[in-house]
Amino acid sequence: MSGSVVLLHLAGAIALMLFATRLVKTGVERAYGDVLRHKLRATMRNPLMAVLAGTGLAVAFQSSTAVTLLVASFAGAGIVSGIAGQLAVRGAEIGSALVVKLLTFDLSLLVPLCLTAGTVMFMATERRDWRQFGRILIGIGLLLLSLEMIGQASEPLRDSQLMPMIVNYFAGDPVTAYLLAALVTWLFHSSIAAVLLMATLAGRGFIPPELGIVLVLGVNLGSSIIAPILTRRADPGIRVVPIGNLLMRGAGSLAMLVLFLAFDPPVAMLGSTVPDQIVNAHILFNCIILIAGLPLATLVYRLSQKIVELGTPPEPANALADTELSALDEKALDHPGQALANATREVVHVCETVEIMLNRIIDLYDKADEQKIAALSLLDDRIDKRHAAIKLYLAKLTTRSLSETEALRCQELLGACVKLEQVGDIIVRNMLAHVSKKMERGLTFTDEGWREITAFHDAVLTNARLTFNVLISRDPETARQIVLEKDRLRDMEKQSSQRHFERLRDGTVKSMETSTIHLDTIRDLKQINSLLASIAYPVLEQQGLLRGSRLQAATT
Structure with a gap:
């Protein structure tokens, strides 16, 4: 088998693993996301419970990054403290490491069971919870199948003359191997997938144990970078938790690399096989970071706040009321397709504002003040202005010659905009009134x-x-x-x-x-x-x- 064919099979197996991981995460979010978010809100007050909650969520979502983003959104909304959020992320990293450990066992019998049961559950009913549970089972089955495919696809590499040269090079250049593992993890957007790939290749004899430890440390660096990049344009309160995770996990992996290269400790104590050593090293590293993070939590939180503040330009006092750019280009009205696209962009802006209002209103029920109430009212004014502009724009468009499809889309956008405006009114006129009443009466x-x-x-x-x-x-x-x-x-x-x-x-x-x-x-x-x-x-x-x-x- 030629090298290009081997790489093609390996790429396909890795792609299936990434897709399966996402399938499980999506199924859990859709089926149990509301319950898990609610449980997280209720348990994050206690530091120990925050760690345990993060661990459980990472096991459920199959992703520590997903938990980091979720906890960061709660911290940004003031639902949980930033310190508790960082502790939850510490637990999430351990949870994702435990998932890797579980998936390294021989679970081949579960492949047909999960695929069969999941497909039956997904196709035999319209109940949302059953369909999503079926999606989860299918994802688990495909994930296990992808690990078998990676092993089979890499088998021909045993006879490759080039593979030992590549491994020997990286074994002699641990810094490059460390950075390459970080890059691969960032590309995968999943530390679980990256460690599983390395453990599988190590099981085929391609990765020596010392190099495997270096790669695991690189995986943890790459994983800690994902959330800060994804939240780089978010509110400062949201960015603090991912930055704190980068400071602890990313800097911790670099410090651990220096210590490992300096003292060259024996790795045999981590397990009897190289895959076990790699996975156990991953678990041990995150346990060390958790233990070190407990006394350093306050310091890391303050430092992450300072870093976020340095990268955040000051906002004007009336930021919510600032006029925004409009996509409603009058010159495009003579081109209905382009005009409808412009109107769609503007309606999407309204959707974003409505989502912000829905997010903030529930926080006001829990903790409200006059300034936050006034800010939310300004958002409704923004919706009213956009609604009026979109309605006038679409009214002008209907005077042009439109196809039946374009006319239907025009009516659809107008109807959506009207309903979004009504949602904003309900939040401000009804729900804010409930918030004020609750606040005034204590x-x-x-x-x-x-x-x-x-x-x-x-x-x-x-x-x-x-x-x-x-x-x-x-x-x-x-x-x-x-x-x-x-x-x-x-x-x-x-x-x-x-x-x-x-x-x-x-x-x-x-x-x-x-x-x-x-x-x-x-x-x-x-x-x-x-x-x-x-x-x-x-x-x-x-x-x-x-x-x-x-x-x-x-x-x-």
Whole structure:
């Protein structure tokens, strides 16, 4: 077999591994994301629980980077402290290392079981939770299959005359090997995939143990760089956690490399085989970083704040009210396709503002002040201005000669913009009023009542993001999922109301004091979800999947 064919097979196996990892992560986010986010909010107050929560989330999401981004968003919103967020990320790194350890065992029998069971569950039902669990099983099966494929694809390299020369070069130049491993991990966007690849190649005899330790340290450097790059344009409060992780894990890997090269400790104690030594070294490194990070947490957090502040230009006091650039080019009106694209860009800006408002309103229920309330009201003014501009722009466009498809798209964008404007009004006129009332009277929800509200809000926010995607992609499967979720949220509302009235019957004081706010908030969130779900209707109508107020049965 020629070298190019071997590399092609190896590239295909690696691509399957990356896809399978993403498939598992997507399935977990869609099926259990709301619950996991809610659990994270509730447990991050305690440092030990923050570490354990990060570990559990990394195992569930199959990605420490995903956990880092999630925790960073919570820290940026003030839901958790920056120190607790960094401890959670420390736990997430250990969780991802444990996933690697689990996947190195002989799990070949699980491949057909996971693929069969996952496919049956995904195709045999329309229930969202079952379909997503089936997606998770398929992803696990493909991940295990990809590891077998990597081993088989690399087998011909045993007879290669070039491979020993490459390995010997990197063994003699550990700094280059360290940086190359960091680059590969950054390209993969997954430390799990990078370590699994190295362990698999080491099992075939291609990587000696000393070089494997160097590569593992490079993997940890590369993994620590991913989140800071992805959040480089985010709010300063969000960037602090990824920067702190880079300081601890990235700098820790560099320090550990220097110590390893200086003292050349024996690696046999890490395991009886080279793959075990590589994986165990990965786990040991992250445990050391966690232990070292506990006493240094406050120092690292302050240092990361200083670094973020140095790279953040000062914002004007009225930043929320600043006028933004508009995509509504009047010159493009004579070219309907281009004009519709411009209008779509502008509607996307409205979607982004609505998502910001949805994110911030739930935080105000927990901790509000007059300044934050006023800032949120300014966002609604921004939506009103954009809505008026888009409506006028599309009205002018309808005076041109449009095809049937262009006319339908024009109506679809106008309808979406109207509904987004109504969502903004509900948040500001209704939900902000509840926030002000709660703040003025010093009221607090019961723990159970607050869990119900945040869980309902998380579900609505997830559906909102899916709706914004459908507005661009026009994917019928996602649109169908959004409408099905509308029915699920109706059931959630009924269950929440029943539990609330049970607390009222039991005479719970907090429930009686916050009864109106609780019920009205759930009602407002349900109305927001209904408005957003209706944005997906045109896609389903064009596919013949919508009949009256009910979804038609799928024909495929």
